[in-house]
Amino acid sequence: MGLASWLILLPFLTTLAVIAVPARRSDLIRWVALVGTGAHLILTACTTYQFWQLASPDILAAKTATLTKLYFVERIPWFKSLGVDYLVGIDGITMSMVILTSIIIFTGVLASWNVVNRTKEFFALLLLLVTGVFGVFLSFDLFLFFMFYEVAVLPMYLLIGVWGTGPKEYSAMKLTLMLMVGSAFILVGMLALYHYAGGTTFDLTQLAQYHYPVEMQRWVFPLIFIGFGVLGALYPFHTWSPDGHASAPTAVSMLHAGVLMKLGGYGALRIGVYLLPEGAQYWGLFFMALTTVNILYGAFGAIKQTDLKYFTAYSSVSHCGFVLFGVASLNLMGLKGAVLQMFSHGVMTGLFFALIGMVYGRTHTRIIPDMGGLAKVMPWLAVCFYIAGMASLGLPGFAGFVAESHVFLGGFFGNEWSDPLLTRTLTVLATLSIVVTAVYVLRGLAKVFQGPITDHHFDELTDATLTERLSTGILVLTLAVVGLAPGLLIDLIESALLPFVNRLHATGLAVAGHV
Amino acid sequence: MLMLPELIVVATGFLLLVLDLFLTDKQRDLLVPLALAGIAGALAALVATPDHGVLLGGRFAMDPLAWWFKLTFLVAAFLTVALTAGLLENAAPEVRKLHSPGEFLTILLFNLCGMLLLASTRDLITLYVALELATIPLFLLAAWRRDALGGEAGLKYMVIGALASALLLYGFGVLYGLTGTMQLDAMPALLHADRVTLFAGALVVAGVGFKLTLVPFHMWAPEIYQGAPPPVTAWLSVASKSAGLAVLMLVLFHVFRPFLHDAGFAIALLATATMTLGNLVAIVQRNILRFMAFSAISQAGYLLLGFLGGGSVGAAAMVFYLLVYAVTNLSVFAVIILHNQQTGSTQITDYRGLSRLNPLLALAMMLGLFGLAGIPPLSGFVGKFLLFSVTAQAGYHWLVGVAAVNSTISLYYYLRIVRQMYIEAPADGAVPLKPGAMLSAALLATTAASMLLGVVPTVYEAVRTGAAVWLQTLGQ
Numbered sequence: 008m009g010l011a012s013w014l015i016l017l018p019f020l021t022t023l024a025v026i027a028v029p030a031r032r033s034d035l036i037r038w039v040a041l042v043g044t045g046a047h048l049i050l051t052a053c054t055t056y057q058f059w060q061l062a063s064p065d066i067l068a069a070k071t072a073t074l075t076k077l078y079f080v081e082r083i084p085w086f087k088s089l090g091v092d093y094l095v096g097i098d099g100i101t102m103s104m105v106i107l108t109s110i111i112i113f114t115g116v117l118a119s120w121n122v123v124n125r126t127k128e129f130f131a132l133l134l135l136l137v138t139g140v141f142g143v144f145l146s147f148d149l150f151l152f153f154m155f156y157e158v159a160v161l162p163m164y165l166l167i168g169v170w171g172t173g174p175k176e177y178s179a180m181k182l183t184l185m186l187m188v189g190s191a192f193i194l195v196g197m198l199a200l201y202h203y204a205g206g207t208t209f210d211l212t213q214l215a216q217y218h219y220p221v222e223m224q225r226w227v228f229p230l231i232f233i234g235f236g237v238l239g240a241l242y243p244f245h246t247w248s249p250d251g252h253a254s255a256p257t258a259v260s261m262l263h264a265g266v267l268m269k270l271g272g273y274g275a276l277r278i279g280v281y282l283l284p285e286g287a288q289y290w291g292l293f294f295m296a297l298t299t300v301n302i303l304y305g306a307f308g309a310i311k312q313t314d315l316k317y318f319t320a321y322s323s324v325s326h327c328g329f330v331l332f333g334v335a336s337l338n339l340m341g342l343k344g345a346v347l348q349m350f351s352h353g354v355m356t357g358l359f360f361a362l363i364g365m366v367y368g369r370t371h372t373r374i375i376p377d378m379g380g381l382a383k384v385m386p387w388l389a390v391c392f393y394i395a396g397m398a399s400l401g402l403p404g405f406a407g408f409v410a411e412s413h414v415f416l417g418g419f420f421g422n423e424w425s426d427p428l429l430t431r432t433l434t435v436l437a438t439l440s441i442v443v444t445a446v447y448v449l450r451g452l453a454k455v456f457q458g459p460i461t462d463h464h465f466d467e468l469t470d471a472t473l474t475e476r477l478s479t480g481i482l483v484l485t486l487a488v489v490g491l492a493p494g495l496l497i498d499l500i501e502s503a504l505l506p507f508v509n510r511l512h513a514t515g516l517a518v519a520g521h522v
Numbered sequence: 523m524l525m526l527p528e529l530i531v532v533a534t535g536f537l538l539l540v541l542d543l544f545l546t547d548k549q550r551d552l553l554v555p556l557a558l559a560g561i562a563g564a565l566a567a568l569v570a571t572p573d574h575g576v577l578l579g580g581r582f583a584m585d586p587l588a589w590w591f592k593l594t595f596l597v598a599a600f601l602t603v604a605l606t607a608g609l610l611e612n613a614a615p616e617v618r619k620l621h622s623p624g625e626f627l628t629i630l631l632f633n634l635c636g637m638l639l640l641a642s643t644r645d646l647i648t649l650y651v652a653l654e655l656a657t658i659p660l661f662l663l664a665a666w667r668r669d670a671l672g673g674e675a676g677l678k679y680m681v682i683g684a685l686a687s688a689l690l691l692y693g694f695g696v697l698y699g700l701t702g703t704m705q706l707d708a709m710p711a712l713l714h715a716d717r718v719t720l721f722a723g724a725l726v727v728a729g730v731g732f733k734l735t736l737v738p739f740h741m742w743a744p745e746i747y748q749g750a751p752p753p754v755t756a757w758l759s760v761a762s763k764s765a766g767l768a769v770l771m772l773v774l775f776h777v778f779r780p781f782l783h784d785a786g787f788a789i790a791l792l793a794t795a796t797m798t799l800g801n802l803v804a805i806v807q808r809n810i811l812r813f814m815a816f817s818a819i820s821q822a823g824y825l826l827l828g829f830l831g832g833g834s835v836g837a838a839a840m841v842f843y844l845l846v847y848a849v850t851n852l853s854v855f856a857v858i859i860l861h862n863q864q865t866g867s868t869q870i871t872d873y874r875g876l877s878r879l880n881p882l883l884a885l886a887m888m889l890g891l892f893g894l895a896g897i898p899p900l901s902g903f904v905g906k907f908l909l910f911s912v913t914a915q916a917g918y919h920w921l922v923g924v925a926a927v928n929s930t931i932s933l934y935y936y937l938r939i940v941r942q943m944y945i946e947a948p949a950d951g952a953v954p955l956k957p958g959a960m961l962s963a964a965l966l967a968t969t970a971a972s973m974l975l976g977v978v979p980t981v982y983e984a985v986r987t988g989a990a991v992w993l994q995t996l997g998q
Binding site: 085086087088089150153154155157158161164165168169175176180183184187188190191192194195198199201202206 | 892897898899903904907908910911913914915919922923926927929930933934937940941944945979982983986987
C-alpha cells in the first residue's frame with residue numbers, strides 16, 4: 008500500500024482507535040486523536056517532500072500537456088462490470104489540499120481539547136469526516152470521489168446537532184439538506200459524464216481523454232459547478248453557511264469552513280473545468296458575475312453582523328467567492344489564485360474559528376458590542392486575531408495577499424471566451440470588497456480587543472493555554488510562511504494546473520473555428 | 523430437484539402444523555428453531571440447485587433471476603422468523619404476544635412457498651395461483667392480533683387484495699384472448715402494438731401496482747402497516763414488495779418486452795409519482811409504522827427505475843436493490859419490533875435518547891436508516907446509484923435529478939429519527955431495551971450485510987452476470 012492510501016487510511020484507523028477506547032477515558036481519547044492526526048501531519052510532510060522531488064523535474068513537460076500527471080497512483084479494480092476502481096493519486100492541487108487538511112485537523116483536535124460532552128463520539132465523527140475529506144482530495148475515480156464526498160458531509164449533521172449551540176437542530180438540518188441537494192446535482196452530472204463516455208469507466212484520467220459533445224457540456228457544466236458551488240457557498244446557495252458555522256462547535260467550524268468548503272471549489276475545478284472545458288468557456292462569464300455577487304454580498308453582509316461567528320461566516324462567503332471567481336476566470340493566473348485562496352482561506356478561517364471558540368469559552372458571549380478591551384487580558388489571542396484579520400483583508404506578507412492578488416490579476420486578464428470589458432468590470436467590482444473587508448475586520452477587531460474593558464468580569468479572564476497557543480501558533484506560522492514564500496506552494500500547484508489551461512485552449516480553437 | 527426448496531418449505535409447514543397439535547404450550551418454543559431449520563434447509567437446497575432448467579412442461583422454470591429472487595425471499599423469511607421469535611415464545615409479555623405460534627409459522631411458510639413458486643412460474647394459471655398463495659396468507663397474518671386495528675388491517679387488505687387480483691385476472695384474460703396461449707414466453711411474438719395490448723398491460727401493472735405500492739395504488743399500505751403486528755409489517759414490507767417485483771418483472775420482461783422501450787415515459791411518470799408522494803407524505807408521519815409504509819412506497823418508486831431501457835443491467839440493478847432493501851429494511855424493523863415489544867409504543871418521539879440507553883441498537887438503526895436513504899458506504903447507496911445509472915443510460919437525465927432530490931427529501935425524514943435517537947435526551951424513567959439473543963444475531967447479520975453488500979462487489983457482479991444470461995435466454 009502506497010502513501011496516497013495511507014493518507015486516507017490513517018485517519019480512518021484513528022477513528023477506529025478512538026471507538027475502541029472506553030467512553031469514560033476521555034483523556035485517552037483526546038490523546039489518541041492527537042497522536043493520530045499528528046502522525047498524519049508527519050506523513051503528509053514526508054509525502055510532500057517526496058512529491059516535490061518527483062514532480063519538480065516534470066514541470067517542463069506540463070507546459071504542453073493536456074492531462075494532469077499523477078504521482079503515487081494506486082489502482083485496484085472494484086466493481087469491475089461498472090468500471091469502478093479504487094483509484095487514488097496525488098497531483099499538486101491534491102498535495103496542497105492534503106497539507107491544508109492535515110494542518111487543520113491537527114489544530115482542530117487541539118482546539119477541541121475541552122470538549123467534555125460525549126467526547127468519544129465527537130472525536131470519532133470528526134475523524135470520520137476528515138477521512139472523507141482526504142478521500143475526496145485523493146481519489147481520481149468519480150464513484151469513489153462521490154462516495155467520499157457524502158461521507159465527508161453527513162457526520163456534520165450530528166456534529167452540529169449534538170455539540171452545537173443556538174438553533175443547532177435547524178442549522179444542522181439546513182446544512183445537510185442543502186449540501187445533499189447539491190450532491191444530487193453532482194450525481195446527475197456525474198452519471199451523464201459516465202454514460203456519454205460509453206459507460207465503461209469512472210476513471211477521471213480516462214474520462215478526460217474523451218471529448219464530450221459541446222451541447223452536453225453546456226448543460227452538464229452548470230450542474231457540476233452549482234452542485235459543488237453549494238458547498239463552496241456560491242450565491243444564492245450559501246444560506247446554509249452562516250447558520251451552520253454559527254451553530255457548530257469550534258473544531259467543526261474550523262474543519263467545515265477551513266476544509267470542507269474547499270471541496271466545493273476543488274470539485275468545480277477538478278470535474279467541472281477539467282472534464283468540461285467547453286462548458287466552462289460557455290458559462291465562465293455567468294459564474295464570474297455570480298461569484299462577484301458572492302464576494303460583495305458576503306463582505307457587505309459581514310459589516311452588519313454582531314455575532315463573531317456570523318461575522319466570520321459571512322466573511323467566508325466572501326472569501327470562498329474568490330475561489331470560485333478564480334476558477335471561473337479560466338486562466339492560469341486565476342486558477343492558481345483559486346487554489347492558493349483555498350489554501351490561505353482554509354488556514355485563515357481555521358484560525359478565526361479557533362480563536363472565536365477560545366474567546367467564547369472565556370467570555371461566554373460572541374456578541375461584538377458586548378466585548379471590549381480584551382487585548383489587555385488575553386494578548387496572545389488578540390495578536391493572533393489581528394494576524395488573522397490582516398491576512399483576511401489581504402495584507403502583504405500573509406497568504407491572503409498572494410492568493411487574492413492572483414485571483415484579481417486572473418480576473419483582469421480574462422479569457423478569450425468572455426468579453427474583456429465585462430470581466431474587467433467584474434474584477435474591479437470584486438476588488439471593492441477589499442475595502443469593505445478592511446472596514447469590517449478593523450471595526451470588529453477594534454471593538455473586541457481595543458478600548459476600555461466593558462465588563463468587569465473580563466478582568467479575571469486568562470490568556471491562551473499551552474494547547475491553544477500551539478494550535479493558533481501553527482496556523483499563524485502557516486499563514487506567514489505561505490505569505491512570505493509563496494513559491495513553495497505555487498511550484499506545487501502550477502504544474503498541475505497547466506494541463507487545465509492547455510485543455511481549455513485546445514478546445515478553444517475548435518470553438519473559435521465554428522464562430 | 524429444481525423444486526426442492528419449495529418442497530422443503532411446504533414440508534416444514536405441514537410438519538409444524540401437525541406437531542402443533544401434539545405439543546404442550548411449553549414445548550411450542552421448539553417451533554421457531556424448527557421453522558428456522560426448515561428455511562435454512564431450503565436455502566441450502568437453493569444453493570445446490572442449478573440456476574437453469576424447466577419442469578412440468580415449461581410451467582415451472584429456473585433461471586438466474588428466479589434464483590436471486592428465491593434467495594431474497596428465503597433470507598427475508600429466515601430473518602423475519604428470527605425477529606419474531608421473541609414475540610412467539612412463552613416468555614413473551616402477554617399483551618404483545620402473538621398467539622398460536624404453530625399456525626403463525628405455518629401460514630408464514632405457506633406464504634413463503636407461494637413466493638418461491640411465483641418466481642419460477644412461466645404460464646398465466648400457475649402465475650395466478652402462486653400469486654394468490656403469496657397474498658392470501660398475508661391477510662390472515664395482518665389480522666393476527668384480534669383487536670380493532672388488526673381487524674381493520676386484515677379486512678382492508680383483503681378487500682384491496684381482491685380488487686388487485688380482479689384487475690390482474692382481467693388483464694390475464696385479455697392477454698389469453700389476444701394470444702390464445704397460457705405460456706408467457708410465447709406471447710411476445712403474438713402480441714401487436716395496439717390499444718388492447720396496452721389495456722391488458724395497464725390492467726396487469728395496476729394489479730401488481732397494489733402489491734408493489736405504486737402510486738396511485740398505494741392507499742392501503744399505511745393502515746395495514748400500522749394495524750398489523752410489527753413483525754408481520756416487516757415481512758409484508760419486504761416480502762410483498764419482492765413478490766410484486768417478481769411478478770412485474772415476469773410480465774414486463776417475458777410478455778411485454780417488445781413494448782418496454784416505448785413505455786419508458788409512462789414508467790418514468792409512475793416512478794416519479796411513487797417516490798415523490800411517498801417521500802412527501804412520510805415527512806409528516808408521527809407513527810413509525812406508518813412512516814415506514816411511506817418510506818417503503820418511495821422505495822418502490824426507485825425500484826421501478828430499473829425497467830427503463832429494458833436491459834439486463836436494469837434487471838440486475840432492481841434485483842440487487844431488492845436484496846439490499848430487504849436486509850436494510852429488516853435491520854430497521856428489528857429495532858422497531860424490539861422497541862414495540864418492550865415499550866408498546868410506535869411513536870417516533872418515543873425513540874428519543876435511544877443512543878444513550880442502547881448505543882449499539884441506535885447505531886444499527888441509524889445505519890439502517892442511512893442505508894435506506896442511500897448514504898455511502900452502505901449498500902443502499904450502491905443500489906440506488908445503480909438504478910440511477912440505468913436511468914441516465916436510458917437518457918432520462920431529468921429523472922435522475924428528480925430521484926436524487928427525492929433521496930435528499932428522504933434523508934430529511936430519516937434524519938428526524940436520528941435526531942430523536944442522538945440529539946434528544948431520553949425520557950424520564952426510560953430503561954434500556956433488552957434484545958434477545960436471536961434478535962441481536964439477526965440485527966448484527968442484517969447490519970453487516972447491508973454494509974458489506976456495498977463494499978464487496980461479489981454479489982452485484984454475480985447478479986449482473988446472472989441477469990445477462992437470463993436476458994439472453996429470453997431473447998431466444
